[in-house]
Amino acid sequence: MKSKIIIAITAAALLSQCEKQQQSVEAPDQTTPQVQLQTLAPASPYEGMSLVWRDEFDGAELDRTKWTVMDRYASPKKTHLYFRDHRDNVRVEDGKLILQAHYVQLPNPQKGKAWKPSLEKDKRFTQNSIPVTSGRVQTADKKNNLASWKYGRIDVRAKLSPVHGTHAAIWTMGSDFFDINWPRAGEIDILEHLGRSPDASWNVIHKGDAKGKDSTVNNNGKKPFPGKSLADGKFHTFSVVWNEKEIVWFCDNVETYRFDVTSADVRYDIKGKAYGNPFKTAHFLILDLTIGGWGGPWSNKELPATFEIDYVRVYQ
Secondary structure: OHHHHHHHHHHHHHHOOOHHHHOOOOOOOOOHHHHHHHHHOOOHHHOOOOEEEEEOOOOOOOOOOOOEEOOEEEEOOEEEEEEOOOOOOEEEEOOEEEEEEEEEEEEOOOOOOOOOHHHOOOHHHOOOEEEEEEOEEEOEOOOOEOOOEOOEEEEEEEEOOOOOOEEEEEEEEEOOHHHHOOOOOOEEEEEEEEOOOOOOEEEEEEEEOOOOOEEEEEOOOEOOOOOOOOOOOOOEEEEEEEOOOEEEEEEOOEEEEEEEHHHHOOOEEEOOEEEOOOOOOOEEEEEEEEEOHHHOOOOHHHOOEEEEEEEEEEEO
């Protein structure tokens, strides 16, 4: 009983001050995460789990031992948008990771640099300038797998943009992506948030069948707090709890979706190597802010737009 009272008092004290003041990135207090788990989410998902990876963004610069920064076009369908490794788009500031989209009209660094003949007429390699730049970071790329995890809990505390046309995403990709590509590698969208639908928290799964065809399921943009915007100028915590049987999503401790992992069971060979359920293998984490596309119509007059991340914590 005495220990329960002490924990309750400690938790109440922590709620009255900034979480980060209770931690040291270099030498974290091993008791702090246990108290925070009780305040961030229901206790049961954290039972038996330990904090195995985190970034509190307390340094002067982005920690490149934890993150890679994308520097290329967002996608063939978004020729107006370039993910840029530049402080305007990706930086650490006041204990937060800042991903920021700007209307710039910069010279196109990939003009005339198509990597195969079939892309020589692709707009990404022919247009003179780039209208919009933004930021994307991930814990792995083709050359470096800095961090990836199989099962556990991922918590990301973030502040979202209310700007129309924005599409902020917290998501994972299977580590086999660089061998078998998307969607076979599997994708877990912890959060997709659209500025045009500010109260919705989209949770999405992408998976490929043996032929590589995308099959997707989602929560239809569940509104965890109906009528209340998630882009309200405050930080919210977006989470997944993932094991061999299911993936469960939370927004500020409110469950928003549940997916049966076994429904993605599949078996196939590529180049003599066997692959199976993409959600029974390790995934790496991606954070990005895009403009347009699924985000909808956008105006350069509303930019810049900002996606702020306070922390990322992984438990297993």
